[in-house]
Amino acid sequence: MIKGFKDFLKRGNVIDLAVAVVMGTAFTAIVTSVTKGVIEPLLAVLGGNREYGLGFQILSDKPATFVALGPIISAGVNFVCVAAVLYFVLILPMNTIKNRLSKPTEVKADPTELELLTEIRDLLAKQNADK
Template sequence: MLKEFKAFIARGNVLDLAVAVIIGAAFGKIVSSLTDDIIMPIIGKIAGGLDFSGYFLRLGPVPETFKGSPSSYADLKAAGVPLLGYGQFVTVAVQFLIVAFVIFMLVRAVNRTLNRDKVQEAAAPPPPEPADLVLLREIRDELRRRPGA
């Protein structure tokens, strides 16, 4: 079983997948920082507040033992108050759109490169025929032209 596991891990696809997961995790942190630290504060400022992820609607009563801020999404959520956190949803949706756009641009660039290679291959002239093949075709054609053949 250990040999099978080593063979499985040593296959190229598994290593490629591992690298992709690690790079994806790092890329996710970059996108989260871009969204949380740059984009969403700008959107929040336009919308009238700085912390857009804290926008919510309270759907239930606040417990009497609640000691946090009644305007804090994190405090209310920790206390178990039912909330509709639309600001957090918008933040996550923006993060998704950024990741989807970057992946689209990456796939688009790869497809263009692959298509360019295919066009260059198609446009390349066919290689010249070997001299012996040309000579054999000439002999064949001459034999066909002779009467009685």
């Protein structure tokens, strides 16, 4: 039972998925509040209009035609911050631990030319002895 649990934990996909769902959800609230409190006011100042923020008006007499770029930029900043924290705080250390705990696979090197010739000689000698 414990061996099965250890095998379950060592599966990379299960750990990656659990980390992404749990930590992504928890950390998104923090990053969203930072972007709403810092990034969006800066974009509103750059846009010149405090109400709409950074963007452009398609029709000057209709406020409903304002294309807001501020929320798109904020969502991009949100995404990059969440992805960076998840990678550097959780995924990178987990991969390091997984590499340290995994057994190194023994890679057999290709035989050298001398070894191949020796093997051919031995096989020919065996065939000649059998005749």
